[in-house]
Amino acid sequence: MLEQLDKEYVLHTYPRNYVNFKKGINATLFDDMQKDYIDFTSGIGVVSVGHGNKEVADTICTQVNNITHISNLYAIEPQAKLGEKIAKLSEMDVATFFSNSGAEANEGAIKIARKYGETKFDNKRYKVITLEHSFHGRTITTVKATGQSSMHSPNFAPYPDGFSYDNKIDDIYNSIDNETVAVMIELVQGEGGVQPFKKEDIQELAKFLKKQGILLIIDEVQTGAYRTGEFLASNLYEIQPDIITMAKGLGGGVPIGAVITTHKDIFEPGDHGSTFGGNYLSTSAANKVLDILDNYKNSGKLDETIIYFDKKLTELFENNTNIFTNKVGLGLMKGLRVKDADTLAKIIPTAFEEGVLVLKAGKNTLRLLPPLTISKEEINEGFKRLANALAKIS
Template sequence: MLENIDKQYVMQTYARNYVNFKRGVNATLFDDTNKKYIDFTSGIGVVSVGHGNERVANKICEQVRNITHISNLFLIEPQALLGQKINELTGYDVATFFANSGAEANEGAIKIARKYGQTKFANKKYKIITLEHSFHGRTITTVKATGQAKFHSDFFAPYPDGFRFDPSLEAVYQAIDDETVAVMIELIQGEGGVSPFNKDDIQKLAKFLKEKEILLIVDEVQTGVYRSGEFLASQLYDIEPDIITLAKGLGGGVPIGAVLTKHKDILSAGDHGSTFGGNYLVTTAALEVLDILENYKNSGLLDEHLIYFDMKLKELRTKFSEIMLDTVGLGLMRGIKIKDDETLAKIVSNAFAEGVLVLKSGRSTLRFLPPLTITKDEIDEGFERLENALKKI
């Protein structure tokens, strides 16, 4: 019945699995038949502090009873405090613009880069280079910035010009010309196979771009907010980008995006805006999420659970080495390379039947994005269920 309603009244832009989840506790979900699932997806990296987190729920309820939204024409206390907190956690001197999603955050980053290119140089610079297998969003502009031709459908053309994607970091150097204003990368390509770049190569590129006064934009929509083990993956790579984008795990489930930049005065009043961005509801939730995760990191539990998850992942790969080729990723943004896409699809389907949620990624990769607060018991149960699924292939 519910499936029919969805198909009749909701645009069918997703290949849905029609399970009806009713409640969740940390990394555990229950559907309307009370069947239990271990969630290794966290809503594609969003539910960073777990399902049904009482601290976040209480803060949201408290805020909604007072003010949910008032618009950015007025001071928003939790927004200002969240900007301060982000500045503190990055260790960089940044100002933040708040949006509603990762795609919007990346749109904001592109606008900052374009204005920089217009105002910094005698001759306008506007071109932005991205990488093959990247993913930066679904808007007309961010989908063009995405380095996957399959997303550039003629149905939505023409796309904005000024974008190109290259097959490797090495190719970027040759692609830069007098009109290049920025290079936009993910340090770990989530949709592109959970593939981290080499640290030395990233540092070399960052140094080169700084010397050329070309901006480095790092899309941390998926890698940010402790997903890599640090607040930013950029911190793991020991680089300081000009612009960083965040979303997904920042709100713990409420929609929020953020653009962080060292060029704090580049945008003036009226250059950019958002009706909902950074309102009382989402920034209150995000402040609580960051407080939970900062303390979790400082306690040593996050690192302990990262190590434990890595161990279980490698054990699974060893047991099923005939179909599992290698483990990839960092922190709790992980993957296993599978021998082919057909086998990958069977694993995801069988895993669901066994009550464990996993994801597909590009280049035949089984992707894992569990809540950062996942417990060892939940990890054990999830891998036990996944092993049962693999035995049936």
């Protein structure tokens, strides 16, 4: 029934798995046949505090029983409090614009950069340098900002101009010209294969760009909200970007995006906007999510979970060197390089059959993004099931 309805009435932009999930408890999901699955995906890095989180659910229920939405024509108390919370946790002097998704957040970041380039220089600066294998969204502009030629289908052309792509951090220096306004990168390329960049290389680039007056935009849509072990990967790398974007885990499942910038006066009323962005529902949920994760971090439990998950991942890797070639990632954003794409294509459905959800990244990386609150018992069971899947295909 579900499959029939979906195929008839929903546009087919994803290859669906027609399991019908009915309930979730932390990192465990249950389908309509009461089969349970360990979730090593958290909805592609979204369900940061786990499925069915009672604190978040109670917060949402309380909020929607009063006000769900009014519009940004009026001050929104939880939005203002969330902006303050982000500034304090980031340890930066920033202000935030709230949107509905990561792609929208990156659109906002590009608009800030373009206005900066229009107003801060004698000549117009508008070009943005990104990296190959990056991923910044699926709108027309963020698709073009994404450094993957496979994303630039002629079906959706023409695209906005002003974007170029470098293969390595070192290449960026030679690509800058007198029309370059910003460099936009992920500190860990998620869709590009869970590939972190070297801290020293990023710090050197940040210093260089600051001297040149060129903006550094860090896309933390996937790495933000403690995914790498700190509130922001930028904190972990000890840099202070001009613009940071967030989404995914920030709302714990409620759609929200954020454009965070040190250029607090760059936008004027009318420059940008969003009907739904930052409304009572999304910012109330995000405030509660950050409270939970901040406490989780300060208690030491997040670091314990990261260490334990990495230990079990290392064991799996070392026991299956015939399948995997490398272990990559930071915090609870992990990947295993698979020897070939065909093997990876077998792992994901076989793991599903065994009751553990995993993801693909790039051409040959098995990606693991569990809820940050995943328990040791769920980690143990998930890796047991994944090991069973690997035994089946090898």
